Amino acid sequence: GENVEQHPSTLSVQEGDSAVIKCTYSDSASNYFPWYKQELGKRPQLIIDIRSNVGEKKDQRIAVTLNKTAKHFSLHITETQPEDSAVYFCAASISNYKLTFGKGTLLTVNP
Amino acid sequence: IAGITQAPTSQILAAGRRMTLRCTQDMRHNAMYWYRQDLGLGLRLIHYSNTAGTTGKGEVPDGYSVSRANTDDFPLTLASAVPSQTSVYFCASQGADTGELFFGEGSRLTVL
Numbered sequence: 001g002e003n004v005e006q007h008p009s010t011l012s013v014q015e016g017d018s019a020v021i022k023c024t025y026s027d028s029a030s031n032y033f034p035w036y037k038q039e040l041g042k043r044p045q046l047i048i049d050i051r052s053n054v055g056e057k058k059d060q061r062i063a064v065t066l067n068k069t070a071k072h073f074s075l076h077i078t079e080t081q082p083e084d085s086a087v088y089f090c091a092a093s094i095s096n097y098k099l100t101f102g103k104g105t106l107l108t109v110n111p
Numbered sequence: 112i113a114g115i116t117q118a119p120t121s122q123i124l125a126a127g128r129r130m131t132l133r134c135t136q137d138m139r140h141n142a143m144y145w146y147r148q149d150l151g152l153g154l155r156l157i158h159y160s161n162t163a164g165t166t167g168k169g170e171v172p173d174g175y176s177v178s179r180a181n182t183d184d185f186p187l188t189l190a191s192a193v194p195s196q197t198s199v200y201f202c203a204s205q206g207a208d209t210g211e212l213f214f215g216e217g218s219r220l221t222v223l
Contacts, residue, residue, distance in 0.1 A: 001170070006153075032210055043201065043214040044154070089153060096210030097142060097161065098169070103153035 002027040004092050006102025013080050014110050021105045023090035024072040030092040033066060033073045034099070038087045047088075048075070080109045114138065117202050117215035124192050124222050132187045132218045134202030142205040143185040144169075144212070145177060147198040154201065160185055192222040 003026040013019050025033075034049035050057045050064045050073065057064050061080075066073040077084055087106050091099040115136040124130050136143065141162045146154040156169030160179040174196060176188045185204075189196055199219050203212040 009151075034210070034212075036212075043216055044212070045214070046211045049210065093210075096205065096207075098144075098156060098159055099212065100156070100170075101146075101154040103151060 002030060002092055002094075002100040004090060004100050004102040006090050006105060008105060009103065010106045010108075012108045012110060015080060015082060017080055019077045019080050019084070019107055019109075021075045021088055021090070021107070022072060023074070023092075023102050024070075025092040025100075026071070027092070027094070028068075028071065029094050032093045032096050032099075033064070034091050035062075035064060035075050036089045036091065036101075038089065038104075040086070044089060077107075080107075082109050082111055085109045115202060115204050115213050115215045117200075117218050119218060120216060121219045122221070124189075124220060126193055126222055127191050130189045130192055130220070132189075132200055132202070132220070134185045134187070134215060135183050136185075136204040136213070137183065138204055138206070138213065139182060140204035140206060140213070141182065142207070143179070144203045144205070145175070145185070145187045146201045146203065147171065148201060148217075149198050157187065157200075189220075192220075194222045196220065197222045 031052035036044040038044040063076045087104045090102045093099045118133045144159045145157040158177040160166045202215040
């Protein structure tokens with residue numbers, strides 16, 4: 001089955017700096033790569049996703065890049081704000097179904 | 112009901128007891144999932160259902176069972192709870208068009 005590795009497990013940045021979280025996946029057939037944000041005590045929520053037919057996708061301060069050859073994808077958050085503090089999960093799947101999640105990254109944005 | 116709901120939100124259970132976590136959605140999504148979340152281990156898939164009447168095993172299915180009698184409900188049963196099943200359990204349904212998972216608020220289960 002699919003295996004998703006996520007790094008780093010914790011990340012601390014100063015407000016206004018950029019944050020980058022990286023994931024690798026094992027199954028070359030995977031074609032859907034979402035990112036979820038989970039605030040403390042809350043449920044995970046989708047923030048951005050990318051499919052294998054594109055290399056990059058942006059939504060305001062967040063962007064995701066995908067390298068199919070190397071089987072890795074990354075989340076980029078620019079101009080970080082304290083409200084960006086949360087656990088971020090990457091995931092991978094074939095045709096949307098049965099997402100396999102990474103172990104998560106705890107992002108702390110210091111004011 | 113709006114979205115997806117789980118019950119109970121929290122439960123303390125004696126080892127060996129049977130427990131059913133309920134999950135209901137009103138979005139008419141075909142696909143539903145149960146994940147468990149443990150510190151340092153992320154979200155691990157327990158069981159899934161692609162449509163009413165069908166279920167499948169995920170990454171960590173042992174000790175758990177599910178049923179999908181209709182589109183809306185997807186209960187998770189622990190037949191005989193053990194302490195290693197102490198976890199936060201999330202039910203999710205999935206939009207067919209976008210692939211987005213909509214999670215319930217979670218059920219925190221403690222097995223003593």
